[in-house]
Amino acid sequence: MSSLTHSKAWSALKTHFQYIQNESMREIFRKDPDRFKKFSLRLDDIIFDYSKNRIHEETIALLVDLAESQGLRQKIEAMFTGKIINITEHRAVLHTALRNRSNTPVYVDGKDVMPDINRVLAQMRAFCAAVRAGDWKGYSGRAITDIVSIGIGGSGLGPKMVSAALSPYGSDRLKVHYVSNVDQTNLVEVLKPLSAETTLFVIASKVFNTQETMMNARSARNWLTERSGSEAAIPKHFVAISTHAENVARFGIDTENMFEFWDWVGGRYSLWSAVGLSTALSIGMDHFEELLQGAYEADLHFRHTPFDRNIPVIMALLGVWYNNFFGADSHAVIPYDQSMRYFADYLQQGDMESNGKSVDLDGNRVDYSTGPIIWGQPGTNGQHAFFQLIHQGTKLIPCDFMAAANSHYPLPEHHDILISNFLAQPEALMNGLTEEEVKARLSPEEREDRVLVASKVFDGNKPSNAFLYKKMTPRTLGSLIAFYEHKIFTQGVIWHINSFDQMGVELGKVLAKAILPELKNDRIITSHDSSTNGLINAYKQYKER
Numbered sequence: 001m002s003s004l005t006h007s008k009a010w011s012a013l014k015t016h017f018q019y020i021q022n023e024s025m026r027e028i029f030r031k032d033p034d035r036f037k038k039f040s041l042r043l044d045d046i047i048f049d050y051s052k053n054r055i056h057e058e059t060i061a062l063l064v065d066l067a068e069s070q071g072l073r074q075k076i077e078a079m080f081t082g083k084i085i086n087i088t089e090h091r092a093v094l095h096t097a098l099r100n101r102s103n104t105p106v107y108v109d110g111k112d113v114m115p116d117i118n119r120v121l122a123q124m125r126a127f128c129a130a131v132r133a134g135d136w137k138g139y140s141g142r143a144i145t146d147i148v149s150i151g152i153g154g155s156g157l158g159p160k161m162v163s164a165a166l167s168p169y170g171s172d173r174l175k176v177h178y179v180s181n182v183d184q185t186n187l188v189e190v191l192k193p194l195s196a197e198t199t200l201f202v203i204a205s206k207v208f209n210t211q212e213t214m215m216n217a218r219s220a221r222n223w224l225t226e227r228s229g230s231e232a233a234i235p236k237h238f239v240a241i242s243t244h245a246e247n248v249a250r251f252g253i254d255t256e257n258m259f260e261f262w263d264w265v266g267g268r269y270s271l272w273s274a275v276g277l278s279t280a281l282s283i284g285m286d287h288f289e290e291l292l293q294g295a296y297e298a299d300l301h302f303r304h305t306p307f308d309r310n311i312p313v314i315m316a317l318l319g320v321w322y323n324n325f326f327g328a329d330s331h332a333v334i335p336y337d338q339s340m341r342y343f344a345d346y347l348q349q350g351d352m353e354s355n356g357k358s359v360d361l362d363g364n365r366v367d368y369s370t371g372p373i374i375w376g377q378p379g380t381n382g383q384h385a386f387f388q389l390i391h392q393g394t395k396l397i398p399c400d401f402m403a404a405a406n407s408h409y410p411l412p413e414h415h416d417i418l419i420s421n422f423l424a425q426p427e428a429l430m431n432g433l434t435e436e437e438v439k440a441r442l443s444p445e446e447r448e449d450r451v452l453v454a455s456k457v458f459d460g461n462k463p464s465n466a467f468l469y470k471k472m473t474p475r476t477l478g479s480l481i482a483f484y485e486h487k488i489f490t491q492g493v494i495w496h497i498n499s500f501d502q503m504g505v506e507l508g509k510v511l512a513k514a515i516l517p518e519l520k521n522d523r524i525i526t527s528h529d530s531s532t533n534g535l536i537n538a539y540k541q542y543k544e545r
């Protein structure tokens with residue numbers, strides 16, 4: 001048994017769970033009219049309501065004990081102060097320094113990283129101003145109208161999500177497009193309506209040798225040079241974002257046109273770095289810095305607020321409660337906010353690449369469940385797709401709901417309908433509908449139909465959190481994203497795992513590299529298992545030459 005599941009704090013939670021597992025939230029709410037007041041928190045105008053959870057104050061106290069006993073306090077300080085907490089890659093984890101708006105020094109190996117961060121922010125600002133004002137011209141002298149950002153995983157999902165969430169702040173003159181998949185459909189369809197004369201490619205890759213990104217970047221370069229007639233166009237149409245200057249130069253992008261970041265920024269935590277350039281080009285550098293400001297405020301809150309009033313810590317503790325004690329395997333994220341349509345996609349990498357681990361920090365296999373499956377899509381669409389299972393299926397799926405009190409757009413009737421659904425779903429999940437209540441809504445004949453009655457009963461008691469904010473602003477978004485990052489960190493600390501490497505993605509990459517040459521020859525392939533051989537050979541037969 002691991003020290004975690006053996007700990008006093010864990011045992012106390014197990015005992016507490018026995019007593020709480022059959023309690024009804026509906027009853028708890030009935031008995032305690034102050035529950036919202038007790039179990040909701042605020043940062044600026046962001047309200048975090050966690051009252052619709054299967055908890056009492058004692059539950060939170062016991063979960064906080066667990067976090068303390070796993071050393072959360074010290075680990076938070078270790079992260080913020082640049083200690084080498086990514087122990088397998090021997091790296092500090094300092095995305096928080098990227099948004100350190102106080103500008104106080106942050107040291108890695110004795111060197112203050114803030115001057116470098118500020119230098120790249122200034123470089124981004126000058127570049128954004130030139131492109132947005134139309135002063136940065138393409139090879140034919142025309143101003144840039146379209147940005148094509150090429151990057152995958154952390155170098156794609158974050159900026160794509162933020163650009164969509166903040167699209168009301170986006171430039172009318174500049175359109176931003178995202179390409180990540182090596183499937184040519186992605187690049188070809190994005191480029192189809194664009195003109196090479198007015199398109200700028202932003203190639204984002206931490207290592208600058210990621211197979212998909214390099215393939216897409218090469219095809220983009222060919223597209224440009226075929227249309228411009230010369231390689232001389234490249235410096236006006238390609239910029240790079242990377243930690244790796246040699247690979248950028250080898251690809252053929254002048255390092256003058258490179259925006260640097262550093263190996264202490266994890267890919268999935270990099271949207272705050274120059275990886276956010278495509279977003280900054282779209283929304284402008286002032287708004288990008290407001291995004292950083294929002295994250296910075298969430299960082300201060302996380303670092304300095306007692307755990308029982310600390311939004312990301314509470315989010316993490318509730319996740320552990322359901323994951324490890326109720327046996328919930330997944331967690332749904334459902335923004336009632338169309339602009340947040342890529343938020344669940346983004347969090348899938350953020351959470352699942354971070355905490356999808358089965359070995360602990362001492363190299364032992366864990367004997368408890370770690371990171372949950374993260375999924376979701378915007379409400380109200382999700383209601384007409386998967387909500388049935390959340391309401392009446394056999395699985396417990398804790399949900400996070402979020403919504404803005406005000407839309408950026410001018411159709412008020414839509415917004416009230418949206419918000420009534422945002423409020424009704426968590427209420428329905430929590431309250432359910434009893435047999436008596438079902439019967440009261442039916443005609444006398446229908447009441448006799450046992451199957452009909454049973455099918456209409458909702459067990460309820462399904463937990464959820466809700467975020468409500470005034471408007472989706474850069475600052476609000478910055479805080480929300482940072483809350484989730486710190487939630488992931490806190491859970492990693494409790495599970496005693498390294499949330500900052502991603503060894504699990506390597507094997508598939510290596511095998512794909514071995515298979516690639518086998519697809520290009522005419523031989524029958526026998527070097528794999530019979531399934532892989534069979535599929536390779538069928539592909540070669542099908543492939544039109």
Ligand code: F6P
Binds near residue numbers: 152204210213502
């Ligand atoms: O394959 C996983 C991964 O390494 C992610 O962690 C990373 O965000 C993504 O690939 C892209 O990597 P890069 O930015 O180096 O191209």
